[in-house]
Amino acid sequence: MSRLAAVGGLLLGGAMVAQAAMASETPRAAARPFAAAPGAGGTGGALVARLGTARTAGDWIGADGRPVVAVTDRAAAREVRRAGAEAKVVSHSMNELTSATATLRSAPRVAGTAWAVDYRTNRVVVSADSTVSADDWSRMSQVAAHIGDFVRMEHARGTFTTRLNGAQPILSTGGRCSAGFNVTNGQSDFILTAGHCGPAGSTWFAGTQGDQQLGRTVSSTFPGNDFSLVQYANGDAGDGAAVVAIGGGNGVRITGAADAAVGQRVFRSGSTSGLHDGTVTALNATVNYPEGTVTGLVQTDVCAEPGDSGGPLFSDGIALGVTSGGSGDCKTGGTTFFQPVTRAMAALNVKLIVSAQTAGSAPQNASPAPSAPAAQGAAAPNAASPGSAAPIAGASGQTLLARLTDTRNVGPGLLVIAGSLIALVATRYIRAEQDRRAYQRYYSATWG
Template identity: 50%
Template sequence: MSHKRIPKRKAAIAVGGVAALGAAALLLPNANASQSNGDAATPRTFKSNDVSDVASMLASQLGDAFAGSYYDAANKQLVINVVGNNSNVVNQIERAGAVAHQVQNSTAALQAAAKTLKTDATIPGTSWSVDPKTNEIRVTADSTVTGDKWNTVESTVKNLGSGVATLSKSAGTLKTFVDGGDAIFGGNARCSLGFNVTAGDGTPAFLTAGHCGVAAAQWSDAQGGAPIATVDQATFPGNGDFSLVKYDDPATQTNSAVNVGNGQSVQINAAVEAAVGQQVFRMGSTTGLHDGNVTGLNATVNYPEGTVTGLIQTDVCAEAGDSGGSLFTQDGGAVGLTSGGSGDCTAGGETFFQPVTTALAATGATLGAGDAGAGAGDAGAGDAGAGGAVDPSASAADPGAVDPGAGGGAVDPSASAADPGAGDAGAGGDAVDPSASDAAGAGTGQNATHHKSHRKHQ
């Protein structure tokens, strides 16, 4: 295919595709407006983007009494777990507008249990994270964990003691999701672009999955096209799954918006920390827009290629080709980059994401154009359809039907979803060896997902 250069036009990086699970409007103006009634004993209502800051403040104030937190989305309240029944601790929590919840396991106890799991149960196909809603570690083993491997995991969980951890079996296979979001191509691989950023040296760049960054050094925005970006840094496996890819043309304008289809996009305002219970949206080149909730933080995932730590666990679905795509909130918070998981968007499953905040800190990058290109005021101007509500169900049916920034050409990513095909390693939900998948090709559906963003393929 001919290569389409993008200097001087917005690289309207459809920061990941938010897959709507049949939810109502994606953008609900003022739906999460923070309120305070002035009564310290009455819980405040919080925007989901704000709870992590309050939780962090309370964690530093409460010390060992703090045992985790989560967002009660139904009531828009922040719940703080505490060990013991100290009235002073409860008063501090209530003065901050949060809800105190007494639990059994301290943070230290759960951290010690996680260390035991790392030592005794680091087996490919397993994962674990702390679930603050149950105050336990949630351990999952996929369909490949059988026989002695299953017995090892099961006995390790049991030996942690009652009420410390739970073990469940996943029908799918834990794997990285090669191919993805707004499609980008490297060698024979396809990935999704996550978010446009400005590198520490002021040059335009984007973030994508680290397993995409180690698969190929150069990336294109069209299958078989000339390279437009080069990998600068990549981490995978290990302490994360992220890579920074710099655009080869320094005139590229890195717009900070996520294309959600039908001519609309979500302006990305800031990188935010994930909170358990928070509603999030994912965009990917294979499956388009989907939504779900954060279910765990600081997750450890044992992929076939190695162990990755520090991930966000969600119940959002994803499939091969969605790797690197963006995870964000309805009010414009950049949350994560698609890493991997199990299941698919037909039967459902779980997906893990690299926190954007960690990736930015590690690479020295900042969201959006900064001084290198279009400013925040320009980013996405007019892309969001006058700021109106977005209908994710329509977007899910035809994710990215219009790409306002892609030279005016209509894009039908559903073609990629319908034919995740040849190159989408893992077609049919089988176990995927990302290295093999990378070689296996960027199948036929790859052209179909070139939105305003560029993503990196694993």
Template identity: 50%
Template sequence: MSHKRIPKRKAAIAVGGVAALGAAALLLPQANASQDGGARGGASTARTLKADDANDLAARLSKLLGDAFAGSYYDSANRQLVVNVTDVSGDDNNVVVQAKKAGAEVREVDNSTAELQAAARTLRTKATIPGTAWAVDPRTNKILVTADSTVTGTRWDRLESTVDGLGSGMATVKKSAGTFKTFVSGGDAIFGGGARCSLGFNVTAGDGSPAFLTAGHCGVAAQQWSDAQNGAPIATVDQATFPGNGDFALVKYDDPNTQAPSEVNVGGGQSVQILQAAEATVGQQVFRMGSTTGLHDGQVLGLDATVNYPEGTVTGLIQTDVCAEPGDSGGSLFTQDGSAVGLTSGGSGDCTSGGETFFQPVTTALAATGATLGDAGAGGQQAGGDQAGGDQIGGGQEAGAGAGDGSDGAGAADDPSGADASNGQASGTGQAPGTGHASGTGNAGRSGRSELTDTH
């Protein structure tokens, strides 16, 4: 199959081999993409938009509408941007008229952004309980609160009482059958200090050296990382944040000549070139590649999510319904057109029963570390061998990204002995749900594990 050309500035998807056909089908537009709630109001003059374009329009309309803006989401079924507004007098309101002319579907809702943010602060103050998470869901105009299976008895009563105290119509509570954790174990990966994690995206550090992003709980679990279990280190942690305001780490390659291509290997000889970072949009379709479960897709459910892991609280995450299993921590979340969106943080469930997953926004990680997306290094040979025409074992994964020899670069901090939670290490309690093991922009893969599996 020849490769599909995608508009300039976007990624090119190269397809090779029979095993890649499943991934190719996933990465092509899906006519039956699921959508929890669509645009309201029947017939509309809203424009048909790509998710990235909808995100750009939402950012502009947020400034235009000011306090009247109450969030937005992407209606993937109709390919339209839906914008929530409050405190408007009707269609004669000038800014609403302008929003409609700009191509958005506009609907009036009850809860303002300020009210939702205040409710989230109340939850942070009164209900920071391990095993809970919350994020604003613009499709329902409420805060979606999720409690895992450990939240029972007095802790459940406390959560329920806090939610009730927010007032009617402000939040909903969902019970999860799983347990929130940072996925640790399983899958081919990068290795460090008894931990196993995934490479997310190759980047260029602020000093111009080649580096990669991964989960922060991996970065605090070990300082040096190898592309093979018990192998010699090839990269050293430069910065790491976990828990707290994010879950991300910048890891620099020890060899300044390391070639670190800006792409995600999705197996079967197929790779997605990454040329830009993008903010997530609720309702947007996203993809993750994992060495444990292969390629899966899903939707963004919420933004600025707060997750209370056993190791501590992490804020500012992306909530999705993309499935994941142990071996995913730190891996990449990306879009069909090649935008880097997130790094696997944690969640619950698996790819049989589903679950909730949370990701660190790439844009925030880049801003905090001073790194930039794009090829780095001086053209040195990749750690596990050259790309070989995209026909490597495991689908043409490149070791240059930090994963080699049986390493999909994806993995999740795998610390069988249980890292010290007080140090924020990814311990046996944590397994980041994640979307992307080998997904790293260039990880060496192993045959048989990078299966291309459709979640739908």
């Protein structure tokens, strides 16, 4: 019985240690509803802002996670390296690259084309989908050639189209679209989704049969930008407002909003193709949809399909954009463009609804800086309401091993374990001594 008691003490002490270590994990700080938080390339962005667009040509996240800044002179390169970032000396400044895109915008519009600045190659890349005729391709090529050899023409898979639908389906007489993120103006709650989903006044329904009236579009901007607000019929987004569906009954939580960074690993969820990931390849992209031109978009290599439009783009719990359109599919790959949420929320004067789980004892306006490439793990499903949004929560805080070795957290449990070990050793010694004496008595009686 004494041995059982000692073993029980060891188990109890171990449980106390594990519980203390886990309880000591610092809760994540709550993000501000609309954070002007730095993106994953915050250091690079700050350097670009300080050096100016005449001496730089963008920044991105390198394969090793370090910020990289394109610069046009060696003095700027030295300053970048002193700040702890990697410098890449290039031939063309951001001023030249921006001038090139302005020339493309002033040329006759060709539906089915798109362009963006590729920071990593120091080029402006013009893409043309399968609907662009040979004559239009020739005309665009001539415009590109007149600008300079840093403008590259290429063919894109499929066609550039707006991608109707998304993570949680919402339905109207105009078709099916996706709920993006839940936002609020402090008096009423809304769904932030794509502007091409429908004009102001559109009525939306939820449910598999479209039998639950959801709300009405109160503001819509498309083309030019691509965002809209759907006001909930009862003014309340309800439970799960900060959770986005990712399929399989799982959901993820949103903790804040920020601008995307080139090279950042991102996730997109949509009702047609589910959850997919990729990287940001360009910012401030322009797309000439058949319906009109949209500028200032985030360009990625995340795939999407018709039915994914309006759905959320996120990384490490940070909302980045809503799906606008693209080309290709999730079998062969493609290009997808997103409306940045920060620009949309600023224009609409709304704030993101974030997960209360992140509140803890931290102030509500504390904003964690989003990280770059990070492993994402599914959060509690919660019954995500249409428009809920939250990227997959990544691991944070100390490792379990670090917490187990922190004596501030495990003192009581360690005392129980130490006492139990002493008791176990003592009982083993007493039992061994008893056995030895019994052995002596037995053989002395037999052979004595």
